Amino acid sequence: MIRFLSLASGSSGNCYFFTDGAVAFMIDAGVGPRIAQKRLAPYGLTLNDLDFILITHDHIDHIKALGIISSKFSKPIYTTEKLKGALMNHSCTRGKVGGNIKVINTLEETEICGVKVVPFPVPHDATETVGYYIEFGGKKIVIVTDCASVTPEVIEFSEKADVLIFEANYDEEMLANGPYPQLLKIRIANGGSGHLSNTQSAAALKEIYCGRKGELSHVFLCHLSDNNNTQQIAYETVNKALAEVGAEGVRLECLKRGRPSELYEL
Numbered sequence: 001m002i003r004f005l006s007l008a009s010g011s012s013g014n015c016y017f018f019t020d021g022a023v024a025f026m027i028d029a030g031v032g033p034r035i036a037q038k039r040l041a042p043y044g045l046t047l048n049d050l051d052f053i054l055i056t057h058d059h060i061d062h063i064k065a066l067g068i069i070s071s072k073f074s075k076p077i078y079t080t081e082k083l084k085g086a087l088m089n090h091s092c093t094r095g096k097v098g099g100n101i102k103v104i105n106t107l108e109e110t111e112i113c114g115v116k117v118v119p120f121p122v123p124h125d126a127t128e129t130v131g132y133y134i135e136f137g138g139k140k141i142v143i144v145t146d147c148a149s150v151t152p153e154v155i156e157f158s159e160k161a162d163v164l165i166f167e168a169n170y171d172e173e174m175l176a177n178g179p180y181p182q183l184l185k186i187r188i189a190n191g192g193s194g195h196l197s198n199t200q201s202a203a204a205l206k207e208i209y210c211g212r213k214g215e216l217s218h219v220f221l222c223h224l225s226d227n228n229n230t231q232q233i234a235y236e237t238v239n240k241a242l243a244e245v246g247a248e249g250v251r252l253e254c255l256k257r258g259r260p261s262e263l264y265e266l
């Protein structure tokens with residue numbers, strides 16, 4: 001059995017913790033160690049348990065605590081060559097991560113502490129962005145976050161998932177009627193934000209469900225916008241789309257911004 005806890009999800013910080021009791025790892029490090037420890041503690045978990053950290057990209061909401069966690073706990077960080085270069089120079093990580101970084105290649109399978117990991121490309125406005133396909137504890141887990149548009153590769157990897165963490169960043173109507181300046185609205189609506197709308201996410205999830213190769217038992221919507229989305233709207237938009245293709249058996253959840261999720265047992 002896998003235990004999964006989202007420590008935070010959204011533009012103020014992203015950090016996802018997984019363990020099967022024998023191996024533990026984290027995807028992204030956008031939550032400081034003090035808060036992370038506090039959120040892990042009720043479940044008897046700690047950052048000391050970590051065997052490694054995976055990084056999706058070099059935006060601050062995903063790496064702001066990586067330098068401090070890496071230097072304090074000395075955990076190996078796995079990421080691509082390009083992202084390694086970016087992390088060596090980023091103000092949050094410069095001088096704090098070099099010795100701990102191990103390079104993995106996109107579209108190549110690497111085994112880390114018995115966990116099979118394949119990073120795959122995701123279009124986004126960072127130095128480089130990857131999603132992860134992960135085989136762990138008898139499950140196939142896929143994460144797609146900070147994704148400007150749904151590519152054939154995103155679909156291909158997501159279709160293999162038993163457990164899918166997938167971005168639903170903004171509601172198109174809330175964005176149109178919200179407080180953002182017109183130019184910024186146009187940029188976001190035209191895909192220039194580097195994030196998926198609820199509608200884009202819903203359409204992709206429908207396609208993924210119909211082409212699924214795995215069980216697809218759980219879909220966790222992640223990186224919801226504070227200004228242009230609500231958990232209810234994201235949930236309803238995606239749930240309606242999934243119902244249209246008979247996917248009522250899939251457990252659909254929204255991960256919370258700035259707060260931990262419940263502890264999911266997968």
Ligand SMILES: [Zn+2]
Pocket residue numbers: 010011014059061062146223
């Ligand atoms: Zn982000």
Ligand SMILES: [Zn+2]
Pocket residue numbers: 057059124126146
């Ligand atoms: Zn980003």
